């Protein structure tokens with residue numbers, strides 16, 4: 291409970307920049323509620339003092355007053371709604387930004403452990419729920435509570451017994467709707483989740499359509515889709531059943547209450563204890579209260595869920611590191627590009643130890659190929675230099691400084707990491723290259739593209755550097771994607787370049803071209819290339835062979851070729867493949 295309260299306080303804290311609008315909105319809701327509560331009393335007066343006594347002037351006067359109050363109520367309602375929704379939207383805008391910034395600050399391990407769908411749902415569904423809570427639910431809560439209090443007050447002044455009937459009805463209707471909300475919400479959650487599952491099955495089967503058709507797997511995929519579709523159908527039917535029962539139960543209770551009121555009220559009128567106007571006022575109160583009571587039930591049933599949504603967002607925000615750098619972080623002004631691993635051990639969050647005491651020194655300007663069997667830990671070496679993860683034990687130094695002590699921004703400028711499958715955003719080529727330097731001059735971009743030997747290709751495109759690539763844009767081949775990624779990396783003029791399997795997805799001809807060009811591209815840089823393709827050995831000074839998280843061989847390509855170890859074996863099997871053995 292106390293934690294719910296502190297979540298609520300923290301959530302309301304997001305309204306601080308729009309306090310005035312929010313509070314004005316709430317005050318107007320109270321006015322609106324007051325206006326609603328006096329209308330039945332005005333009806334009573336109109337009936338008792340005007341209609342029953344056939345006093346035309348009185349009846350007219352009250353009709354006009356009722357009209358005036360209704361207009362005022364409409365104006366309050368409109369303004370309150372506008373102010374509250376606006377302030378809620380502002381608050382949620384800030385909250386969404388905080389969550390997004392926090393997601394960006396999280397380290398890679400966080401993304402290894404968290405489903406991306408979950409994060410997307412936090413940013414979209416949870417914030418949506420909070421917006422509804424801050425605007426609609428709070429508004430309805432204040433409106434309903436105040437209206438109930440005022441109505442009961444006016445009713446109690448007219449008739450004790452009818453007020454008791456109204457009071458019991460209010461309690462029952464709120465309870466019905468609270469239960470309804472509690473029962474139907476989890477089913478709606480399932481519906482939402484299942485809709486997501488259906489979307490992902492559909493997306494996967496559309497993106498993988500070529501593979502599906504090639505393997506004649508249409509039936510299998512249709513079967514899978516049909517299963518998921520059936521689940522969605524069942525959840526929707528469950529929701530409909532509960533809605534049919536609980537949604538109508540309130541009307542049944544209301545009908546019973548009004549019947550009882552007509553009976554006791556009629557009796558009271560006959561006995562001279564109640565006026566016709568008073569009975570009309572009671573019945574009007576019951577009708578006026580109906581929707582607010584239902585909303586109140588939903589609000590009560592929803593508070594916990596909205597706070598849970600808020601706490602999920604707060605958790606993402608709070609668990610992100612405030613700053614990635616320690617306070618004594620340093621900057622390397624003129625990097626030389628020397629890299630050193632000192633007894634580096636690394637275990638992934640899954641518990642798998644993939645580096646087991648790596649000692650390796652790479653000199654400034656040196657080009658090194660790290661090769662070895664799949665899963666031997668090659669790519670992990672690059673990810674540790676890029677500081678996506680921190681060593682479990684040992685140290686990695688750049689220019690003799692522990693990389694944990696180097697300011698992240700500085701490290702990102704010194705070290706460029708080009709992943710195996712570089713991500714190309716659905717934007718222009720210029721924006722894709724300038725990702726890490728959005729305000730780069732076009733000349734710098736062209737220079738980087740020329741070094742990456744992709745400028746000539748870009749020049750042939752209809753809109754040159756302004757051509758949109760990716761989905762619905764120009765499709766790039768594997769080699770072109772690699773070169774765009776290289777240009778992206780080169781734009782920052784890094785001293786160290788880490789290439790993760792740059793030729794793995796390329797055909798033999800494109801591979802040969804890229805390997806040739808890499809010689810130029812990597813000039814003046816320290817470069818580590820991870821690959822099983824030994825064609826890259828031609829352009830490096832040294833080869834490091836890894837197996838099971840250890841370095842098992844190290845030396846110049848010529849030395850290792852003669853040594854008769856794992857590298858020679860790999861070379862031999864590569865030649866065998868070429869000769870078609």
Ligand SMILES: Nc1ncnc2c1ncn2[C@@H]1O[C@H](COP(=O)(O)OP(=O)(O)OP(=O)(O)O)[C@@H](O)[C@H]1O
Nearest residue numbers: 402638639640644663664665666667668669670671
């Ligand atoms: N993010 C991760 N979380 C958990 N385990 C991982 C992660 N990335 C890699 N691994 C595991 O660590 C081991 C080493 O992976 P790594 O990618 O470094 O190998 P590699 O030698 O580059 O392999 P390949 O040549 O197949 O790319 C593998 O067994 C892999 O399953």
